[in-house]
Amino acid sequence: MDRLLDIKNLKISFNNDFSLTEAVNGIDLYINDKEILGLAGESGSGKSVTALSLTRLLPSTAVISGSVIFQGQDLLKLKTGRLNKIRGSKIGYIFQEPTSFLNPVFSIGFQISEALIFHQGLTKKQAFDVSVGLLEQVHMPRAKEQMYKYPHQLSGGMNQRVMIAMALACRPKLLIADEPTTALDVTIESGILALLEELRSTLGLSVLLISHDLSIMQRLAERIAVMKDGLIVECAGKDKIFKNPEADYTKMLLDSVIKL
Amino acid sequence: MIRFIIKRLLGLLPLLLGITLISFFVIHLSPGEPTVLQESMNPKVSLEVKERLLKLYDLDKPIYVQYINWLARIIRFDFGTSFIDGRPVIEKIARRLPLTLFINITSMMLIFLIAVPLGVISAVKKNSVFDRSMTIFVFIGFAMPTFWLALLLMDLLGVKLGVLPVVGLKSIDFEYFNFFEKIFDLAGHLALPIVLSAFSGLAGISRYMRTSMVNALKAPYIYTARAKGLPESQVIFKHALRNAVLPIVTILGLSVPGLIGGSVIFETIFSLPGMGRLFYEAVMQRDYSMIMASLVIGAFLTLIGNLLADISYAYVDPRIRYSKQ
Amino acid sequence: MKKVFRNKLVVVGFVIVFLFLVLAVFAQIITKYDPTAIVVEDALLAPSADHWLGTDQLGRDVFTRLVFGARISLSVGFIAVGIATLIGVILGSIAGYYRGWLDSAIMRFVDIMLCFPVFFLLLAVIAFLEPSIFNIMIVIGLTSWMGVTRLIRAEILSLKEREFILAEHALGASSARVILRHLIPNSIGPVLVSATLGVGAAILVESSLSFLGLGVQPPTPSWGNMLIEAKATLGVAWWLTVFPGVAILFTILGFNLLGEGLREVFGYNG
Numbered sequence: 019m020d021r022l023l024d025i026k027n028l029k030i031s032f033n034n035d036f037s038l039t040e041a042v043n044g045i046d047l048y049i050n051d052k053e054i055l056g057l058a059g060e061s062g063s064g065k066s067v068t069a070l071s072l073t074r075l076l077p078s079t080a081v082i083s084g085s086v087i088f089q090g091q092d093l094l095k096l097k098t099g100r101l102n103k104i105r106g107s108k109i110g111y112i113f114q115e116p117t118s119f120l121n122p123v124f125s126i127g128f129q130i131s132e133a134l135i136f137h138q139g140l141t142k143k144q145a146f147d148v149s150v151g152l153l154e155q156v157h158m159p160r161a162k163e164q165m166y167k168y169p170h171q172l173s174g175g176m177n178q179r180v181m182i183a184m185a186l187a188c189r190p191k192l193l194i195a196d197e198p199t200t201a202l203d204v205t206i207e208s209g210i211l212a213l214l215e216e217l218r219s220t221l222g223l224s225v226l227l228i229s230h231d232l233s234i235m236q237r238l239a240e241r242i243a244v245m246k247d248g249l250i251v252e253c254a255g256k257d258k259i260f261k262n263p264e265a266d267y268t269k270m271l272l273d274s275v276i277k278l
Numbered sequence: 279m280i281r282f283i284i285k286r287l288l289g290l291l292p293l294l295l296g297i298t299l300i301s302f303f304v305i306h307l308s309p310g311e312p313t314v315l316q317e318s319m320n321p322k323v324s325l326e327v328k329e330r331l332l333k334l335y336d337l338d339k340p341i342y343v344q345y346i347n348w349l350a351r352i353i354r355f356d357f358g359t360s361f362i363d364g365r366p367v368i369e370k371i372a373r374r375l376p377l378t379l380f381i382n383i384t385s386m387m388l389i390f391l392i393a394v395p396l397g398v399i400s401a402v403k404k405n406s407v408f409d410r411s412m413t414i415f416v417f418i419g420f421a422m423p424t425f426w427l428a429l430l431l432m433d434l435l436g437v438k439l440g441v442l443p444v445v446g447l448k449s450i451d452f453e454y455f456n457f458f459e460k461i462f463d464l465a466g467h468l469a470l471p472i473v474l475s476a477f478s479g480l481a482g483i484s485r486y487m488r489t490s491m492v493n494a495l496k497a498p499y500i501y502t503a504r505a506k507g508l509p510e511s512q513v514i515f516k517h518a519l520r521n522a523v524l525p526i527v528t529i530l531g532l533s534v535p536g537l538i539g540g541s542v543i544f545e546t547i548f549s550l551p552g553m554g555r556l557f558y559e560a561v562m563q564r565d566y567s568m569i570m571a572s573l574v575i576g577a578f579l580t581l582i583g584n585l586l587a588d589i590s591y592a593y594v595d596p597r598i599r600y601s602k603q
Numbered sequence: 604m605k606k607v608f609r610n611k612l613v614v615v616g617f618v619i620v621f622l623f624l625v626l627a628v629f630a631q632i633i634t635k636y637d638p639t640a641i642v643v644e645d646a647l648l649a650p651s652a653d654h655w656l657g658t659d660q661l662g663r664d665v666f667t668r669l670v671f672g673a674r675i676s677l678s679v680g681f682i683a684v685g686i687a688t689l690i691g692v693i694l695g696s697i698a699g700y701y702r703g704w705l706d707s708a709i710m711r712f713v714d715i716m717l718c719f720p721v722f723f724l725l726l727a728v729i730a731f732l733e734p735s736i737f738n739i740m741i742v743i744g745l746t747s748w749m750g751v752t753r754l755i756r757a758e759i760l761s762l763k764e765r766e767f768i769l770a771e772h773a774l775g776a777s778s779a780r781v782i783l784r785h786l787i788p789n790s791i792g793p794v795l796v797s798a799t800l801g802v803g804a805a806i807l808v809e810s811s812l813s814f815l816g817l818g819v820q821p822p823t824p825s826w827g828n829m830l831i832e833a834k835a836t837l838g839v840a841w842w843l844t845v846f847p848g849v850a851i852l853f854t855i856l857g858f859n860l861l862g863e864g865l866r867e868v869f870g871y872n873g
Contacts (some may be wrong), residue, residue: 075504098510106507113498121499122597123520133506168596184506296715304727417863421855423807425814426848429834437838539722543811547834557723558815561730569727576723584718 021087022192022224023049023072028084030064030071030248038081041067043248049192054218054225056239056256058232058271064248065228069196072226073105089191107137110185114197116177120169126153126180127165133187152183156213175206182213186221194226199234211237232275236260244268279599282592290581297577298352302345305570357571362563367571371553375575377447378545378552381468382537385476386530389483392476394523397487401495401522402514412484419481424540428474428547435470443467445549471544478540479533486529487522494522524595531587535580612864619857623850627673636664638671639822647840657842659832665842668824669850675825676854679740679809680802686744687805688798691751696782698752699759710756713749721746725808726817734817743805751797758790792869796862803858810851826851 030042042064049055057065070076072086073093086093088109093101113119121129130152131145140148146165153161156179169177178198185193195214199207215238218225227238235242236256243253244267252265263269339347351358357367400409436444443449449463494500495518503517504510541554549555553572560568592598607613626633645662648654656665698709716724724746732738762768763786771781812818813827821828826847833844 070501073505075501102507102509104507105505111502111505113502115498119498119502121503121517121521123524123595124517125596132508136506136508136512168600170597171600181502184502292711293715293718296711297718300715300719301727304724305731417856417859418852420859421803421807421852423810423848423851423855425811426830426844426851429830429837429844430848433837433841433844535718535720539720542722542726543815546815557726561726561817564730569730573719573723573727576720577718580718580720 020051021048022051022053022089023226024085024087025068025072026085026087028068028071028086029082030067030076031081033079033081041080041248042071044084045245045248045250047243047250047253049224049226051191052218052222052224053241054227054239056235056242057226057228057245058230058235058242059245060230063245065245066196068245069111069194069226069228072194073109073111074101075105075111103137106133106185106190107188108190109192109194110188110190112178112181112185112193112195112198115174115201116181117169117172117174119181120177122169124168125165126167126169126172130165130180130184130187133184137188149183149187152187153180155186155217156180156183158183173206174202175210178202178206178210179213182210182217186217186223189221190223192224192226194228196228197230198227200229200231207234214238232271244271279592282598283589286585286588290585293581294578297581298349298574299345301570301573301577302348304573305566306341306344352571352574357574358567360560360568361565362568367567370556370568371571371575374551374553374556377550378538378541378554381472381475381544381550381552382534382541384468385472385479386533386537388472388476389479389533390526390530393480393484393487394526396484397489398491398514398519398522400484400488401491404492409488412488416481416485419477422477424474424478425543425547427477428470428544431470431474432547442470444470447550467548467550471548471550475537475540475544479537483526483529483533487526490525491518491522494518497521524591527591527594528587531584531591534583535576538576538579607865607868610864610868612860613868614864616857616859616861616864619853620861623673623677623854623857626670627677630667630670630674634664634667634670636667638663638668638824647836649840650842656846657840659829659840659843660836663824665829665846668829669826669846672824672826672829672847673850673854675736675819675823676806676809676851677802679736679743679819680806680858682740683743683747683805683809684798684801686741687748687801688751688794690744690748692755692787692794694748695752695755696759696787699756699763700778700782700786706756709752713752716746716749719746721808722811725812726815729812729817734812734820736819736823739809739812739818743808747801747805747808751794751801754793754797755787755790758793759786762786762789792865796866796869799858799862799865803855803862806851806858807855 025045025047027044027046028042029040029044031038031040045068047055047057047068057068059065067076067080071080071082072088074082076082082094084094088104091100091104093104096104120126127146127149130149131140131142134140134145134148135142150161150165153164158164158176158179164172164176164180169180172180193214198214199210202210211234214225214227217223225238227234229235239256241253241255242259243250244259244265245251246267251267252259252263254264259268260272263272355368357371359366360370396412400412403409432444435442443466447464447467449455449467452460452463455463495514497518499521500513500518503513508517538554541552542558543554544550545552545555546558553575557569557572557576559565560572608617640663642658642662645654645658646660648658648662650657654664654666656669658664659668694709694713698706725742728742728745729738732742759782768781768785771785776784809818810825810827810830813825814830816828816831818827819825821831829847830844833840833847836843
């Protein structure tokens with residue numbers, strides 16, 4: 019299988035005026051074409067920081083080293099202008115709290131169209147039509163009406179569908195989903211997960227799914243990497259992780275899920 | 279939206295009542311009834327004038343009757359007549375108000391046009407040389423006695439360099455100018471007052487804009503905008519700026535009383551025939567009815583300023599524009 | 604205390620304020636001239652070894668008048684802020700502690716007061732009083748307590764929720780005791796910050812009033828009324844314009860730096 023994304027010896031630390039705080043201490047990880055890779059671990063383990071670092075979305079206080087090879091290019095060394103052509107067009111993101119990650123003062127339609135206009139050079143009218151199609155694809159009821167709405171007028175679940183539509187607008191190769199359902203109700207979570215599964219197979223996406231919740235991993239992921247204190251303690255196929263874990267930390271995480 | 283405006287308007291009623299009550303109280307708190315003052319200012323005040331005043335202000339009746347009668351009259355914009363020349367107070371104010379409004383509105387626009395870019399640059403280039411110089415400027419701006427700055431600039435631009443007229447609104451030969459010369463003449467006379475009036479509000483508002491922009495740049499939706507691949511200019515000037523500039527509308531509204539109060543100083547220094555100077559003259563001459571009217575109208579203007587700020591805020595912020603309330 | 608003086612803003616602000624305080628307190632020792640003595644033949648002398656900052660139209664020494672003016676400005680600043688803070692602390696505590704209709708009434712009163720352009724209100728009151736230093740202090744104090752009131756109320760509301768206050772109530776302490784012993788001492792930081800900034804603001808108001816001829820009356824020197832004379836001699840004697848303004852600017856700057864520094868030290872924003 020081809021590797022879509024190959025992370026080698028990734029280290030991230032934060033420069034806080036006086037000291038460097040280590041967040042990620044050298045990890046190797048890859049994602050195959052059309053694969054869902056789960057990245058599990060408790061909060062603070064460095065998984066969200068890893069996700070943001072892949073396209074250099076971290077604030078300027080972050081010091082990143084190593085390499086992130088995506089389609090033959092090292093994203094960590096790419097010029098910002100070239101990187102912007104990959105962000106949103108080849109790699110899409112969805113985040114934990116959809117309502118605060120959408121801009122409150124722009125309409126849903128504007129926010130989806132934006133990437134289409136920028137990356138694909140569509141006119142406003144064309145972008146509008148494509149956006150309506152995208153909203154239909156993520157099963158938004160009355161898609162056309164929703165285009166004129168603002169984030170505060172929609173529920174969290176609906177906003178996450180908007181985020182997904184936005185991330186997929188330019189048909190990216192890779193979707194990075196950082197705790198996509200953590201802020202949502204359980205009933206809505208199931209719908210969003212089903213949508214991700216469906217889109218993965220219809221669009222042939224690769225997904226980096228980040229979550230603290232192993233039950234989500236069990237449902238979606240093919241391979242799972244377990245992260246603790248900035249290191250990957252174990253990375254293997256789903257069946258191996260769930261049935262025959264090697265690392266003590268993985269066992270502990272599994273125990274806590276079973277108890278629940 | 280319409281319900282929002284109506285709600286706001288209704289909310290103003292108790293404030294309006296409070297304003298009149300305090301204005302009334304302020305004047306009656308002071309020792310010496312207006313008639314006494316009138317006499318002390320002008321010993322030749324005839325008994326007839328005194329009688330007239332007594333009747334006009336119901337000074338022989340209990341204080342609550344005085345207030346209610348006075349309130350009933352000012353609702354009809356009847357503020358009585360000036361103690362100095364006997365002309366209706368409201369007429370005199372109406373003639374002077376446009377200039378004051380013009381100066382304040384222009385300087386407010388100037389503040390907005392300068393403070394927003396300054397704040398944005400400071401926030402984007404946080405801790406840069408520019409940002410640090412801005413911090414120093416803000417501290418000096420807060421501490422600057424603007425009437426002194428006015429004197430310095432009058433001295434420099436008016437007296438030493440002679441590039442700007444220093445007093446009044448029009449040149450002596452104004453009547454003989456053509457249209458463009460008239461505009462140019464007025465602009466020259468108003469340049470310093472407007473710039474100084476803007477300077478007095480600039481420090482605070484550019485500081486506020488910086489904080490607002492720094493916060494906006496840290497907001498989660500900025501990550502989304504960057505993740506979309508938008509160039510940094512669009513991230514800053516579209517996504518962050520639109521959010522950061524909204525609260526400034528409210529802050530500008532709150533700066534109205536300060537600006538109106540400042541008119542007293544600027545119009546007096548530059549001898550401009552506005553409401554501020556009218557008020558100053560009334561105070562110097564103890565023109566009781568004029569002072570009372572100016573106080574009420576000054577507060578009234580503040581209320582209108584706040585109301586306009588609220589409404590424009592509601593209009594530009596979709597969270598209020600499309601809320602169900 | 605060590606922590607306070609490690610803050611750069613505090614140090615710079617304190618040095619400036621302290622300098623002006625020394626000038627004000629030791630005015631008589633510092634200068635050999637009389638601030639009001641008229642010496643006609645010395646009129647409008649430029650700064651020199653004899654008259655460091657020159658003399659005015661009546662031959663009075665500008666430095667001497669500045670030093671004595673510092674007395675006036677600082678005492679007006681301190682006393683006006685004292686009055687405003689006292690009113691603010693009392694009204695704010697009552698509003699925050701008792702809530703209910705008392706709270707609404709006080710806060711509505713604050714809203715209404717804030718509608719008035721402060722300068723209009725000041726002038727209106729002064730118009731009916733003699734413009735003496737004493738009256739100026741009181742009037743400035745009476746028109747600038749609104750901010751402190753809101754501040755104290757907010758502080759008390761948040762403090763009230765904390766455990767030690769609840770415990771104190773459980774032990775049966777009286778309301779007055781809780782307010783005086785716990786709530787007010789615990790909100791001292793923000794009050795100190797706002798009072799320090801307030802002194803600068805009050806000095807600015809006093810100098811503006813005096814400049815308009817409605818504040819401190821000549822011949823008593825005040826920075827504001829010294830500038831009236833400067834206006835009359837515009838373009839003739841630069842030292843009359845420059846020095847009083849510099850004094851006002853630096854005094855206010857000093858108090859503002861001190862206030863902002865204390866705000867940083869106490870780590871409160873508002």
